[in-house]
Amino acid sequence: MSNRQGTLQSKPELKKTAVGVGLRSEHYENVLEQAPSIDFLEVHSENFFADAGVAVDLLQEVSRSTPISLHGTSAGLGSVEAVPDDYLKKLKRLVDRIDPILVSDHLCFTWARIGGRLFHGGDLLPIPYTEDSLLHAVNNIDRMQQYLGRQIAIENVCAYIEFDQSEFDEASFLREIVARTRCGLILDINNLMVNARNGQVADPDNYVDRYVGSLDPFAITEIHLAGSTPVAKEELLIDDHASPVSEAGWQTYERVLKTIGPRPTLVEWDNNLPSWRELLGEATKARKAQRRVFGRECTHESV
Template sequence: MGNRQDNVPAKPELASSTVGVGLRPDHYQDVLEHTPSVDFLEVHSENFFAEAGIAVDVLKEVSASTPISLHGTSAGLGSVEAIPDDYLKRLKRLVDRVDPILVSDHLCFTWARIGGRLFHGGDLLPIPYTEDSLRHAANNIDRMQQALGRQIAVENVCAYIEFDHNDFDEAAFLNEIVARTGCGLILDINNVMVNARNARVGDPADFVDDYVASLDHSAIAEIHLAGSTPVDREELLIDDHACPVPEAGWHAYGRVLRKIGPRPTLIEWDNNLPSWRELQGEAIKARKAQRRVLNRERSHEPV
C-alpha cells in the first residue's frame, strides 16, 4: 500500500488558540437564546444524519453564526469491515450542509460481519496495533477522506483490555496512520491519562509527556479535555465525560501546550451535564492555560 497523503485535500485552517465545547441536547435552548462565548461547537455527527427534525433545525440555525466541528462516534475507523456506504453518504450530506471546521472520528473497532450480516458494536472498542490493523485502518480512513473530499482527524481511544501482541506502540501506530493517509490527529489527553492509570504505568503525567513526545506534532489538529468519575484505587477508571477537567488534566494540558504549542481545544462533557454557564467556564480555563503558555514563550523571546 503506497503513501496516499498527496491525494488528501489540505486540512482546513483553524486558529491554534481557539477553544470549543461539545453541544448536547440539554443545551440547545441555551445556545439558541444566547450567542456562545466560545470559538466553536462540536456535535456528534450521527445525531444529525436525519434529513429533517428539531436537531437538524437547531444545527442549521447555530451553524449560521458559530463554527461547527463534526465528531463521529460510529464509523469504526479501525474495523476490519469497510465503513458502510450508507454511513458515508449520510456523513457527506451533513458535511455539505454544515461546512464544518473539522471532521473527526475514533481509531476503534465497531463494525463486524456475523453470519453474513453487518453488526455495529455500539461502543469505541480498541484495536491491536498490528500490521493487519494498520492496513484496515488506513483503508477506512482513506475511504472516508476520499468520500468527503477532505482531510479527517483521528482520535486515540481508551482501551480497557490489553492485547497479547502488538507490532507498534500507540503513538508509533498513529504516526504511521498519518504517514499513510495524510489524516490529522486529535490528541485526547484524558484518554491517555485513563489508559496510563488503568495500566498502572507510573505517573500518568510522565506517561502523557512520553506519549506526546513520540507523536508527529505537525499532525495534531485538536486537543480534547474531559473528566472522569473518580473510583477507588483498585477499580477500573472509565472515560465517562461526566465531570469537569481535573487538576491533573489541566496540569497535563499545560505541559502538552509547552511541548507542541497551542492547538484548538475542545472541552468534552457528555454525562451528568452541568449548566451551560459552567461548561463555558471550562472553556475559559483552557483559554487561560493557552495564554500562560504564550506569555511564557514571549517572555523568552530575544529583544
C-alpha cells in the same frame, strides 16, 4: 501513499488558541437564545443524520454564526469491515450541509460481520497494533477521506484491555497512519491519563509526555479535554465525560502545550451535564491555561 490523496481539501484552520465545547441537546435552547461566546462547537455527527427535523435545522442555523466540528462515534475506522456505504452517504450529506471546520472519528473497532450480517458493537472498542490492523485502518481512513473529499482527524481511544500480539506502541501506530493517509490527529489527554491509570503505569506524567513526544506534532489538529468520575484505587476508571477536567488534567494540558505549541482545544462533557454557564467556565479555564503557557499574546474574550 496514493497520488489521489493530493486532492484532499482542508477547511481554513481555526486560530490555534481557539477553545470550543461540545453542544448537546440539553443546551440547544441556550445556544439559540444567546450567541455563544465560544470559538467553535462540536457535535456528534450521527445525531444529525436525519433527512430533516428540528435538530438538523438548529445545527444549520447555529453553523451560520459559529464554526462546527463534526465528531463521529460510529465509523469504527479500525474495524476489519469497511465503513458501510450508507454511513458514508449520511456523513457526506451532513458535511455538505454544515461545511464543518473539522471532521473526525476514533481509531477503534465497531463493525463486525457475524453470520453474513453486519453488526455494530455499540462502543469504541480498542484494536491490536499490528501490521494487519494498520492496513485496515489505513484503508478505512483513506476511503472516508476520498469519499468526503477532505482530510479527517482520528482520535486515540481509551483501551480497557491490552493485546499481547501488538507489534507497535500506540504512538508509533498513529504516526504510521498519519504518514500513509495524511489524516490529522485529535489528542485526547483524558484518554491517555485513563489508560495510564488503569494500566498501573508507575509514572503517568512521564508516560503521557513520552507518548506526546513520539507523535508528529504537525499532525495534531485538536486537543480534547474531559473529566472522569473518580473511583476507588482498585476500581477501573471510566472515561465517562461526566465531571469537570481534573487538576491533573489541567497540569497535563499545560505540559502538552509546552511540547507541541497551541492547538484548538475542545472541552467534552457528555454525562451529568452541567449548566451552560458552568460548561463555558471550563472553556475559560482552558484559555487561562493557554495564557499561563504562552503569555498575554494568547488573547481571547472571556466567556
